[in-house]
Amino acid sequence: QKEVEQNSGPLSVPEGAIASLNCTYSDRGSQSFFWYRQYSGKSPELIMSIYSNGDKEDGRFTAQLNKASQYVSLLIRDSQPSDSATYLCAVLKAAGNKLTFGGGTRVLVKP
């Protein structure tokens, strides 16, 4: 089992729809969770960080964390073509200072 798992996609959504991305992790003691967006050929950029159970909203983005079920999700509302990118889930394990990334989910927003 991979430490952080994501569906590689591509996830194709029409413009204006909601994109839903999921991420599961294996270390039950993980404490910090991050979503990064990465455009092709560019470096990752932070979209959202979440540290406690529940929802966290920032503009069109909502992160949801459920530590009991060991998953974290990202919702993108009113998806735009500019949201087309790869979304990386990253998890900080309970022990150590190492941030582990999932393989990423490629999102395609079609006009």
Added chain:
Amino acid sequence: NAGVTQTPKFRILKIGQSMTLQCTQDMNHNYMYWYRQDPGMGLKLIYYSVGAGITDKGEVPNGYNVSRSTTEDFPLRLELAAPSQTSVYFCASTDSYNSPLHFGNGTRLTVT
């Protein structure tokens, strides 16, 4: 602030050559990281540092070495380059172990 600066942006190496990827940050961050990203994949941690003089191995350290003599700089050394080291290398830094990472623009390395 320049943030995290990586040089070079691109490099082609022949098998068996060596090189150093440079990374410097001007945010006075204690934590610095080196990741590699193979095509279509996520990031894999090579080495990290929690402060000057302190380094530790990540998930894929074989074939690489690091040093951290100052807070600002965290160079990554490739000895005896192999085709398996063809990848994009990202350096990142943060001020606290559970804070988001700030990434450099990456170095695209090809070993032939």
